[in-house]
Amino acid sequence: MKFTWFHLMPYRFLPEDFKDRYRSVWVDIPRNLYDPKVGHRLYNDYLDQLEFADAMGFDGLGVNEHHQNGYGMMPSPNLMAAALTRRTRNANLVVLGNSIALYNPPIRVAEEFAMLDVMSGGRLIAGFPVGTSMDDNFCYGEVPATLREKYYEAHDLIVKAWKEMDIFSFNGKYTKLRYVNLWPRPVQQPHPPIWIPGGGSVETYDFCADHDYQYSFLSYFGYIAGKKVADGYWEVMAKKGKELNPYAMGFAQVVIVANSDEEAERLYSPHVDYFFNRCLHVYNGFADAPGYRTVKTIKAGLLGQVGKQADLRRDGLTWKDFVDQGFIIAGSPKTVRERLREAMKTLHCGHLMMLMQIGSMPPDLVRASTELFAKEVMPYMRDLWSEFEDRWSPKRLPQNEIQMPAPLHFESRGANGQARSAGIQSEVRSAK
Amino acid sequence: MITTQKLLDGKFSVELHQFGSSGDPLLFLHGAGGLTGVDPFLEDLSKDFKVIAPHFPGYGESTGNEHIDDVLDAALFYHQLMDELGIDSANVVGHSMGGMLAAEMAALCNHRVKKLVLVAPAGFWLDAHPIPDFFAADLTEIGGLLFHDPNSPVARMFTAIPEDLKALEAMYVERVKRLATAGKFLWPLPDRGLKKRAHRIKSPTLVVWGESDKLIPPVYANEFTSRIKGARTAIIKQAGHMPMYEQQAEFVKTVLGFLKS
Numbered sequence: 075m076k077f078t079w080f081h082l083m084p085y086r087f088l089p090e091d092f093k094d095r096y097r098s099v100w101v102d103i104p105r106n107l108y109d110p111k112v113g114h115r116l117y118n119d120y121l122d123q124l125e126f127a128d129a130m131g132f133d134g135l136g137v138n139e140h141h142q143n144g145y146g147m148m149p150s151p152n153l154m155a156a157a158l159t160r161r162t163r164n165a166n167l168v169v170l171g172n173s174i175a176l177y178n179p180p181i182r183v184a185e186e187f188a189m190l191d192v193m194s195g196g197r198l199i200a201g202f203p204v205g206t207s208m209d210d211n212f213c214y215g216e217v218p219a220t221l222r223e224k225y226y227e228a229h230d231l232i233v234k235a236w237k238e239m240d241i242f243s244f245n246g247k248y249t250k251l252r253y254v255n256l257w258p259r260p261v262q263q264p265h266p267p268i269w270i271p272g273g274g275s276v277e278t279y280d281f282c283a284d285h286d287y288q289y290s291f292l293s294y295f296g297y298i299a300g301k302k303v304a305d306g307y308w309e310v311m312a313k314k315g316k317e318l319n320p321y322a323m324g325f326a327q328v329v330i331v332a333n334s335d336e337e338a339e340r341l342y343s344p345h346v347d348y349f350f351n352r353c354l355h356v357y358n359g360f361a362d363a364p365g366y367r368t369v370k371t372i373k374a375g376l377l378g379q380v381g382k383q384a385d386l387r388r389d390g391l392t393w394k395d396f397v398d399q400g401f402i403i404a405g406s407p408k409t410v411r412e413r414l415r416e417a418m419k420t421l422h423c424g425h426l427m428m429l430m431q432i433g434s435m436p437p438d439l440v441r442a443s444t445e446l447f448a449k450e451v452m453p454y455m456r457d458l459w460s461e462f463e464d465r466w467s468p469k470r471l472p473q474n475e476i477q478m479p480a481p482l483h484f485e486s487r488g489a490n491g492q493a494r495s496a497g498i499q500s501e502v503r504s505a506k
Numbered sequence: 507m508i509t510t511q512k513l514l515d516g517k518f519s520v521e522l523h524q525f526g527s528s529g530d531p532l533l534f535l536h537g538a539g540g541l542t543g544v545d546p547f548l549e550d551l552s553k554d555f556k557v558i559a560p561h562f563p564g565y566g567e568s569t570g571n572e573h574i575d576d577v578l579d580a581a582l583f584y585h586q587l588m589d590e591l592g593i594d595s596a597n598v599v600g601h602s603m604g605g606m607l608a609a610e611m612a613a614l615c616n617h618r619v620k621k622l623v624l625v626a627p628a629g630f631w632l633d634a635h636p637i638p639d640f641f642a643a644d645l646t647e648i649g650g651l652l653f654h655d656p657n658s659p660v661a662r663m664f665t666a667i668p669e670d671l672k673a674l675e676a677m678y679v680e681r682v683k684r685l686a687t688a689g690k691f692l693w694p695l696p697d698r699g700l701k702k703r704a705h706r707i708k709s710p711t712l713v714v715w716g717e718s719d720k721l722i723p724p725v726y727a728n729e730f731t732s733r734i735k736g737a738r739t740a741i742i743k744q745a746g747h748m749p750m751y752e753q754q755a756e757f758v759k760t761v762l763g764f765l766k767s
Contacts, residue, residue: 367682
């Protein structure tokens, strides 16, 4: 079993009456609710938390892309992943991902992912989401009906650019390039593992199965509601005769660990409420632009996790409901061990994307829960799926070839601006 | 009304409604919402004209939507349809998105459109007069955007939500199909460069607008009349974005008056 500590990077200070005063946390959230000074603190807190998760032995650090969104302050997850390459050592960088239909030309994504892979010594997992309707259609103006076609074309271009050693031309419908010649090349050859985050579009199951990509269902509704999607995915995999390897699937789940079930509720309940009732308050009209989902998916009857239907499912839920209905797995280490094992077995899932900072949860609570999980839960779950090989995790450079940042010791500079530090001098000498 | 299916070019199968059998051909291009199946104004127009109302690919039973990416493809589609029907030139009436495509069609090949009627056409964007986001509009808001009186029986016909779940799903799927197609020309803003081409329209042109159109405000009429030589505007009172349904008699009188003059 593998664990990725996944950050959404929410704005933690939306007003109390947010849900009544504003129609959406996403797309048209008022700009004046964002205070950049607070934002500065939050970005640093959040990077600290991810770095702490690395130190605690989590397998991956997860970041994702959202636009004009009060619960996801990462228009560019690549910037966060880049920041993480410098101070983290072990964990994989799980960028889930870049909405590749939005980038023109999409080769930009191939370049940035290659940079991240090289910077991190081969620790990158490359996520290619179609992206949500809010992000792609409403914020970035993509025509809904052609989004998927554009996505598939971008995917073909990026993967070919990674694989091909010779310069080639690409004559796509949406992108035309005379010289495709990807510099730098990724450390992981021919390319980093590709994970496809999905929200329940049936086409994505086929796409993952056909390309041997990992499918990550990024739900906020937990394992009980997520079972329908997981079953749909495994059914497609079985039909296509693919190995039912749990590592071919990732699942996002809110997890909270405290010293007792009672303590978990007392300390964390307000933050869970903030997440489900303020952060996920998305105007119904933005949930699903006409043409964003195919008719096939609509007929499959899979509900989205934002919008009116989603609101109805969450309305008036208490901590007990959130726990009982599986939205969150929370409680003492013992409780979490049991529930999580049951959940992962039910879903047949090998890669858990753990949402351990959600909503307004402050740094001390995040740290406490993370540490308890790492020490009291994770070691007891490692055995799960040990009979399977994880073919979807990075193959990094050997430890002796990984370079870490040089120590910071050039604070003292002379009046003329010349470096006086011995460290810098010796580096200059050795470079000669 | 006669309904037929026409095959075009091996790419499209087109469902056509035909009203009347005598008079000059009149091609009606529907808007983003499509034909309702109960479109009595077409019957009225057929007293003097042979009215042909095709469903655009992606609407009704018409297929081949995947072969249309942009307004050039759409304009060519209508020209191909005229070829297939053996119509050399026709009067063209286009509503909303259909008005935009009718204008594109006339600009592309201007001698094939005898007279042009643009009813609350899309095609332009004015920063000072933003068009509300129809695609994101809640079902409860749509009536207010489309009609002068959202509580009138006509308006309610458009905004009624079926109680039967099967019917509701069918309605939802059809709406998604239609608006997904419309998005190719209207998403995220309904400007695909008509301003560069509108001056090529040589047909006598009437621009018809509902006085209280809250979706595309009547101020947009100037964008058409200032670019199309000789074009004039007719305003229909107590009508919103759907004047042919909301003020059927006045609409028909206005259009027939222009076409027969």
